[in-house]
Amino acid sequence: MTWHYPASIDTPVAVLLDGGNRLMLSGNAGELLAAAQLRHDGPDDAGLSDVKIDPARPDGAHLLAALIDAIFIRLPDVNRILLPAAKALPPVAALATRRAQAPGTGQEAAIVERAVFRQLPLLWREQRSHTAYPCLRSSIGPEDRLPPLRPPRPSGVMYRRWVPEIGLTVTLRPIDRRTDLSLFHGWMNQGRVAHFWELAKSEAELDNYLAEQEADPHLFGVIASFDGDPVGYFEFYWAKEDRLGPYYEPEDFDRGWHGLVGNSRHLGRPKTRALFAAVTHYLFLDDPRTLRIVGEPRASHQKMLSYTAEMAYVKVKEFDFPHKRAALVCCDRDRFFREVRL
Structure with a gap:
């Protein structure tokens, strides 16, 4: 069974694959929301047929996305999934970018590619x-790097993904200094964190x-959690108006982040990799x-450079900040979604 979080539903949904390769998507109360037959079309391809989604539901594309997500999770070598054409299954139009002929039938099929779907x-x-x-x-910002008008910081949970x-x-949510200050203080005053962040303060x-x-539109802090247990702190920023901006040629929508794992119960490469993948995925x-x-x-x-390399970040150069010798690392959107398995 795999778990998924459609943006149209407040609770998780589950996808079960039975012995007959039938995928069944169920809601939080166990109600059947969608079903489909999974087939293997080749070493890199899979297909869905006999897709059953209530046509009256306005979120058919979200439910179909959950079925597709389940396949990509279960079959990590599969890079594309063939589905019925949009004329037969309308939600496909929000997911597929290419057309092909379904093997064995010659009928038109729609293709959903992993790198696009993510x-x-x-x-x-x-x-x-x-x-x-x-x-x-906007005319507000560094005079030599004026940015576009930035949206306000989010509120509530911003991102949620089950990591198989x-x-x-x-989950990722903005930090709230009114309720998270004690947690934030404890993490920043850990020796291994203070060595890099230099925020061991009161x-x-x-x-x-x-x-x-809170008064700076170019960045905000984020609490990351595993199953509701706070794990780490990240800062998301727009790179153009950040301190990094003068050290390379930034584009208007380049993003960046700093991060730490403060909860020692969740140290270790698999969980840190999951956090860094989630952060990068969310920012894209x-x-x-x-x-x-x-x-x-x-x-x-x-260690940090090895983690970023695993997430498709490339070291571009080294340079000197006033407070440290830094490495500029850069993750390209196309490369991330092509190389990093989510």
Whole structure:
């Protein structure tokens, strides 16, 4: 059984594959929401037929996305899935980008590609916390790097995804200094964290640090959790107006992040990899105009560099900040979705 989080539903849905290769999608109360027959069309291809989704439901594309997600999770070598054409299954039009002939029948089929599918915000990104902004020029920001007008920070859970490798659901939500300050203070005052973040300060000082963030439209802090248990802290920023901006040629929608694992119960490579994958995935989902995600870890922080390399980040160069020797790392959207298995 696999778990999925359609943006149209407040609770998770489950997909069960029975012995006859029948996929059944059930809601939180056990009600059947959709079903389909899975077939294997080749070493890299799979297909769905006999798809049953209530045509009266307005979220048919979300339910179909959950079935497709289940296949990609179960069959990591499969890179594309053939489905009935949109004229026979209308929700396909929101998912497929190519057409082909179904093997054995010669009928028209629609193709959903893994690298395309993972970029669609039908799953994972919580729509209620998302505010889409047009590209409006602003005169507020660094005079030499004026950004577009930035949307306000999200509220509530922004991202939710079940990670099969660890059997846990990762969530991302903005930090709230009114309720998270004690947690934030404890993490920042751990020796291994303070060595890199240099924020081993009092609660009052850290409260002021977070208050200054709330007045800054270019970044905000995030709490990551596994199954509701707070795990780590991340800062998401728009790179153009960040301190990193002068050290490379930024585009308007480049994003970046800093991060730490503060909960020692969740240390270890599999969970850290899951966090870094979720962070990168969310930042690409948040705005389709974001084509690059950048970072500036310490050049000597080999463990962090190894994690980012595993997430398709490339080390571009080393440079000197006033406070550290840094490595500029960059993750390209196409490469991330082509190489990183989510």
